[in-house]
Amino acid sequence: MKTEMPLSKPIRRIIKQTEEMLDTEISLLRQPEADPGGTLVDIYTYEMEKNINVIIFPAQYVGLLKDFIIAKHCTHLLIKGAAHKKGKYLVCSYDEDSVSRGMRQIYIDTLKDEAKKAEKDKLPVNKLIQMLFILYNHFNEDINEIPWNAIVNASVYHRMSKIRKTQLYHIMKESKNDMDEMVEQEKIIPRRYFVLNKAMFYARDMFLAKTLPADELMPVLNIPQMKKFNHLEVKEMLTHRWTHTAWYQSKVFGDTMLEIVDKHLDKVEWNAPPTLDHYYELYRLGVNLTNHLTSYMSMKDWFVWDTPKHLLQAHEMKGVYEKKALKKIFGDLISDSEEGT
């Protein structure tokens, strides 16, 4: 790594360690419009000409926020690299059949929800059709993100005590944004998917709240959106209606998902020597956790484990997959103008 940016000692250490362990190079790039969580463009996911991985972060991150983004992405890179070196690095991808299965399930659930709605609240058919793949794709992105986010954050927390306050700020901010996701569409999308989406974030945040000292994170107190989860049982007793809200159901599902996360990650030796074996073990746990979560959400056959290249190609083909799935679901009932997004 060659950079003129000032970097604190533990960050220089983790960059050096990552480069040496994976026999690769890391380059840092500051960009005004970068994603707040930074971006990792790595050789295990993308076909790169040179053996260089790039960590991109927002221009306003000049100190410890930048350090945290680097630590987070180096840890993720170590997990990906270890998987690549010791076995095979796979991600949750999709193909024509899996898209079809996922979209069909979403369609069935949508119909159930729509049947309960008053006529004036029903979703126009074209919107309903468009929503199927959007939701499917959303869950693909989330399932490729959330389990790893929990693992990476726990690892950074245990290995880098000096940036814990920064990590705390970042997690709170990220969590707030994640909780906002889909809220505007709450009335449109099927309840089941709104609930599962929120439940995944809830489980991740609660796991991190347990991993990071409780007095520091406390998501149900510190994140405005999560206050909805606070003292739900009492509210449940007070009002029967509350038990029918999506937020209550998110907590119920989220608590079960938290148990799943705990089951997989509770026994991890986060402070074990940072070897390739250790990071490969984290990768393995991440895969198992992902499988368990998709199974719990009845999405096991929605996705296929395949190479990152397969996923990139699937993204390129998504328009085609969507059209074919719609044909399978609706047959000749669907006209060309109504086909997908």
Add this chain to the structure above:
Amino acid sequence: MTTKEVVEILKKGRAYAQRTKYKEAMAYYNKALSLDPKYPESWYLRASVLIDTGKPQEALADCERALALNQNYADAWSKKALALFNLERFEDAVLAATRASTLNGNDAMAWYIKGVCLDELGRSDEAQEAYGKSLELEIILDMDAERRKIRKH
């Protein structure tokens, strides 16, 4: 050449520097310096590019020129601290960063460099204090950036 014209030239140079087009940026800064060598910002901006292109010694010299013209130029002190850090002159970098943060208490970078250098010198407690201040300011900067983004959308 009026200051206004130099400012315009520097603005162009800065636009190139932001896009990491350093060669073009340097050409504008050199032009500004040849027109008015007594304008401290030109030295400061050229120092920034010199640091980004891995020339801390030359950057340090430019910072000194900027500071000779204006001893209270906070950004130039901050840049000097960065140049000294890159030259591994940690004691001197702490002094320059302290001066920068005294002149401009809101300079997150100055506090961060101070923290990093104090850490290098084994002064952990003082480093934590500087890091804490740097984080506080960075969070304010970040929240401002978020607000601007929301307004833009």
